[in-house]
Structure formats: C-alpha cells, structure tokens
Amino acid sequence: QVRLVESGGGLVQTGGSLRLSCTASGGIFSMLKMGWFRQVPGKEREIVAAISANALVMHYMDSVKGRFTISKDNANNRAYLEMNGLKPEDTAVYYCAGVIDRTSIYSEAYDYWGQGTQVTVSS
Numbered sequence: 302q303v304r305l306v307e308s309g310g311g312l313v314q315t316g317g318s319l320r321l322s323c324t325a326s327g328g329i330f331s332m333l334k335m336g337w338f339r340q341v342p343g344k345e346r347e348i349v350a351a352i353s354a355n356a357l358v359m360h361y362m363d364s365v366k367g368r369f370t371i372s373k374d375n376a377n378n379r380a381y382l383e384m385n386g387l388k389p390e391d392t393a394v395y396y397c398a399g400v401i402d403r404t405s406i407y408s409e410a411y412d413y414w415g416q417g418t419q420v421t422v423s424s
Contacts (some may be wrong), residue, residue, distance in 0.1 A: 303329065
C-alpha cells in the first residue's frame with residue numbers, strides 16, 4: 302500500500318512562493334503517475350498538475366500555467382509542486398495523489414491520496 306504525505310503548505314502574501322512536497326512510502330514510486338489537486342470548501346476538487354511516472358510528461362490546469370511547476374524525484378520517492386506568483390484564488394487544501402502510470406496524463410483517476418496541506422494566499 303502506497304502512503305503519501307504532503308508538506309510545505311502555509312500562509313503567503315500575493316505574489317509569493319511556496320514549494321509543496323509529497324513523500325511516498327510503499328516501494329513503487331517510480332511506477333506512479335503523480336498529481337496535485339486542490340479543493341476549496343463547497344467546491345469540487347480540481348487537478349492542478351500531473352506528471353508521468355518517468356517525469357517526462359507534465360500537464361497543468363490553465364490557471365497555473367507559467368506559475369506552477371510539478372516535478373518528481375524517483376530516487377528519493379518525492380514529488381513537488383513549486384508555486385510562484387501566488388494569488389488569493391490559489392487558496393485551497395492541496396493534495397498529492399498517485400496511480401500506476403497506465404493511463405493518459407489527463408486522467409483524473411488516482412488510487413493513492415495524501416491527507417492534504419493548506420495553502421492560504423493573503424491579498
């Protein structure tokens with residue numbers, strides 16, 4: 302069973318930066334496509350970014366393109382979401398998720414989930 306733990310959330314001012322980390326345990330991280338999702342209370346969860354198991358293919362939601370960067374370190378079982386130019390509308394709980402990489406980079410079906418980390422951007 303894969304276990305994912307996020308860290309790195311916090312409070313930041315508009316225009317600031319944060320780096321979220323997702324540490325995996327369970328032994329098959331190199332086979333996982335990883336995604337970062339976010340959710341605001343009362344709204345549906347949305348996928349922010351995804352990266353293929355081999356870290357060669359990435360996908361971003363339109364509103365974060367050019368500001369966020371997803372990366373994956375298979376040697377250290379970690380995925381990252383570098384967030385720059387943060388805006389108040391980026392405020393949400395951010396979750397990392399993983400799935401065996403045998404679907405499209407655009408698929409939002411994931412099997413493993415972290416507990417989430419709060420990101421708050423003040424105006």
